[in-house]
Amino acid sequence: MSTGGRSRPGLLGMVTLNLAIAAGGFSALRAPAPAAAAGPTMNGGGSSFAKLEIDQWRAEVARQPYGLQINYTAQGSSFGRQQYRDGNLDFGASDIPFPASELSGWPGSQAGRKSFVYVPVSAGGL
Numbered sequence: 570m571s572t573g574g575r576s577r578p579g580l581l582g583m584v585t586l587n588l589a590i591a592a593g594g595f596s597a598l599r600a601p602a603p604a605a606a607a608g609p610t611m612n613g614g615g616s617s618f619a620k621l622e623i624d625q626w627r628a629e630v631a632r633q634p635y636g637l638q639i640n641y642t643a644q645g646s647s648f649g650r651q652q653y654r655d656g657n658l659d660f661g662a663s664d665i666p667f668p669a670s671e672l673s674g675w676p677g678s679q680a681g682r683k684s685f686v687y688v689p690v691s692a693g694g695l
Contacts, residue, residue, distance in 0.1 A: 608636030615649015615662035619691040
């Protein structure tokens with residue numbers, strides 16, 4: 570925590586808050602709409618489960634010094650995987666990994682998707 574007037578929660582506090590939001594523990598907390606960003610734009614889509622977290626992150630990275638605009642469409646994991654695979658999104662959020670059937674015939678070079686990395690961003694009980 571800083572002593573310069575504004576403190577930031579530690580990593581554990583942020584993870585705890587994200588888990589509580591994902592589980593519905595803080596249903597009154599809503600991320601503000603991202604302010605207009607002057608920097609680059611990224612497009613993503615997929616999981617509606619991760620939408621609350623992504624909305625919060627969108628708002629945070631839209632501010633300076635980042636100025637990053639992130640557009641996110643929550644239409645389900647299959648939507649995110651398919652749109653990412655086809656090269657229509659910069660990132661896809663999914664509750665499940667690509668099944669082998671979707672990986673065969675991967676359009677890699679045409680869509681600029683030669684490789685990808687799974688990054689866990691959300692956790693919660695169902």
